Amino acid sequence: MNTPIIIALYACAVIGNSAIAQSSPAKLNGTPSADAVNAALEANNHSRPKEASNVKVGRFLQAAISKQKTSQQVLESPFLTFKNDSRVQVYITLKDTSEQSLTHLKEHSLIIEIENSSLNKIQGWVDIDKISALSQLENVTRITAPTYSRAHAGRVTTQGDSILRANQLRNLGVTGKGVKVGIISDGASDWRTAANSGDLPNNITTYGSCTKRSADPQNCRSRLTCNEGTAMAEIIHDIAPDAELAVAAVSTSLEFIQQINRLANTFGADIIVDDLGFYGEPYFEDGDLARAVSSLPSNVLYFSSAGNAANIHYERQYSATSNSRHNFGSQSGGNDDAIGFSIGANRGAFVLLQWNDRYEQPNSNYDLFVFDQNSEIDNSTGSNTTAIEGTCIYNSSSTEAVRFAVIDKISGSDRRLEMFFLGANAIEYPTPAGSVFGHAGTRRALAVASINSDKSSVAFYSSRGPTRIDYPSFENRAKPDMAATDGVSVTGAGGFPTTFFGTSAAAPHAAAVAAQLLSASDDVTPQKVRSALLASASGGGGGSDVGSGRINAFAAFERLNVTISATDPSSPLSPEDKKKVITPILILLNDE
Incomplete structure (x- = not known):
């Protein structure tokens, strides 16, 4: 084994409001024996x-079953979630989801959470020692671990409202009025705290639930505040204060599919934005999530964070x-x-x-x-x-x-x-290209990259394209589609950091600007907004770093070539609101 190449690592720390601390370079040298x-x-x-012990049971569940048999205890895993030590969350793929089939599952002590008949999949909880018996049912074709989400949070401060010129558009009275924006994240458990301080409206719709947790580095589980959706909503409300908001909390891929359909069909969202990556989904083909996003109604604009990988x-x-x-x-x-x-x-x-x-x-x-x-x-x-x-x-x-x-x-x-x-x-051998994958890599989604406020080039962690697809046929999809600034001061409701950063913040900036544009005139359609954003962005040219470039709210509005619809005279921001300044704060990349 050769000595690895030396890699320089630059880390940010919390140093007041403006200073940046750089660590000494970390050397990746030496080799294993x-x-x-x-x-x-x-x-x-x-x-x-010679063969898998049970081809119906996924390998991560098989490993957990084996460990339980040898150690008489269930070991935590980033692939699995346990409840009361022995009950594990699973996906069960069935030949059909008839009432009789579900009854058979319940007879094996399965507690069903989600039934997705279009995918013939069930999400539920079952005692780990009953999985083998469940797999023997004729109607069961697969039992696997769920695909869990990870938020796309990063570590740079920005002042997105003015950089994207959204404030100039808002000064004309374009405030997102009449537009519904749905947010998919870990949740908004403490959104009322932000509403009480005037940072959110009092009429947010919420779906799903989230349980807060401390960081568990031993099992690669980051801290969960259940309020990343609150922070996303605050960004959107700052830019498009009259847009109606809904936040859906999700953890698994089946919950994600359930909630995007609920936002589109029940809430009636004009725009949906998410900031989640599902690293257990396929990288080289469109999985369940990608197909679900691609199947959304054509009149729904969809934004997704490109990732920070x-x-x-x-x-x-x-x-x-x-x-x-x-x-x-x-x-x-x-x-x-x-x-x-x-x-x-x-x-x-x-x-x-x-x-x-x-x-x-x-x-x-x-x-x-x-x-x-x-x-x-x-x-x-x-x-x-x-x-x-x-x-x-x-x-x-x-x-x-x-x-x-x-x-x-x-x-x-x-x-x-x-x-x-x-x-x-x-x-040691970083490969930025190709790090956009999954539902963000679909043609339907607008994947949003990050550009630091003091730079014109992509943030070093912002995921790059293209998205490679091998099945059913080879494609190199141009990704990301656009970029936005990736940090803004938020209230920190519920223990979330007081600065929101990374492509998790860039995506709601883009969705908020889209809400402004969609509200500008009754003649503006979602497709016109999409085209205007891509055509007016600057600094990209369709490259694998930032796509068309950083969006420009005012330039996109000018491309629409419309007359602003008559609005309630009270809807434009007051002079005091227009003077609102976003204070940069530097914070660590790590979720903990």
Whole structure:
């Protein structure tokens, strides 16, 4: 193994209101023990079963069942959510969702939360030791772990209202009146706190629920305030104060599908915006979420955050070293069968691998191992019923630590490999291109990138395109579509940070400007708004960093070439409101 390339890491910290602190460069040097790697891979190959023990049960559930049998306790996992120690949340795919079929499931103590008849999928809770019996039911085709969301939050301050010239458009009386905006996030549990301070209206509609939690770095679970939706709503209300708002709280992909349809069909949203990434969804084909977004009514404008993974993403075609391990050094003409990544003190990094095979029917099998410099730490191995591997690596020390990931091809053909190192400080061979995926990568969604307030180029963490699709046919979709500024002062209701940042903040900025434009005249259609935003954006030119560029509310309005509809004279902002200043505050990238 060659010595990894040195990576410089620049971290931000909370230093009053304006200063930026830079850390010393973190060096990703050293390699794991070659003997330890060889021993771990050899032991894995010897112990590998000829076939999956239960092809109906997903590999992450299989691993949890196996651990429970050997340790007599359920171990937490970023892929699984447990309740009362033994009850686990699952997806069950059925041949049909008839009443008789659901009755059979309930007889096995399944508590059903969501029934999606169009996908023939059920979300529910079941005792882990009853999963094998459930899988034997004739109507059951698959039992898997749910796909969970992660918010796309980042770490830069901006003053988006003036930079995007939304304030100039609002001064003309274009305030989003008559437009409904639906928000998908982790929730808005304390939105009334912001309403009481005048930062939100008193008539927000909410759907779903969220339970707050502390950070659990040992299991790669970030802190959850249940108020990212509150912060998104505040951004939209600042820019389009007369728009009607709804916030839907989601955690799983089935909840996401349920809520976007509720926002579109029950709330009647003209615009929907989300800031969530589902890293368990397929990277190389349109999964359930992507298809659901693409199927929304054509008169609904859809915005999604592009993601904050540019600097923690890796993607390359599999290239063998002298054995079956992937050569991470091939991009620079070297020979390196491990990729280094750093984890902060008392932090967890969630390492994920997918390859461009049919997601639920892969013909190839790759295993993922993680090592320190001496021995194996963890692995994600076994017969693959889906084309995904993943593991949580926890650094319990008081200093930053370097770990190494190794990919071993077990069987099948050479595939495109894609990895995310969620929570890592830096990785050895970062590949920004291709880090936009999933529903944000559909043609239907407008994926929004981030540009810092003091710069004209994309933020270093803002995910880049294109979005590669291999099934059912090859596509390279141009992404992201546009960019917006990515930070604004918010109330911090419910314990959310007082500065909202990252593409999670950029997306609601874009949605708010769209609400302004849609309210400008009865002659303005959603398609005209979409076209005006893309045509008037600047600094992009359709590139993989910021798409058409940073949006410009006033320039987009001018492109519409319409006369402003008559409005209530009380709707434009008062002079005092127009003078509102957004105070920049710097805050850490990490959710904790």
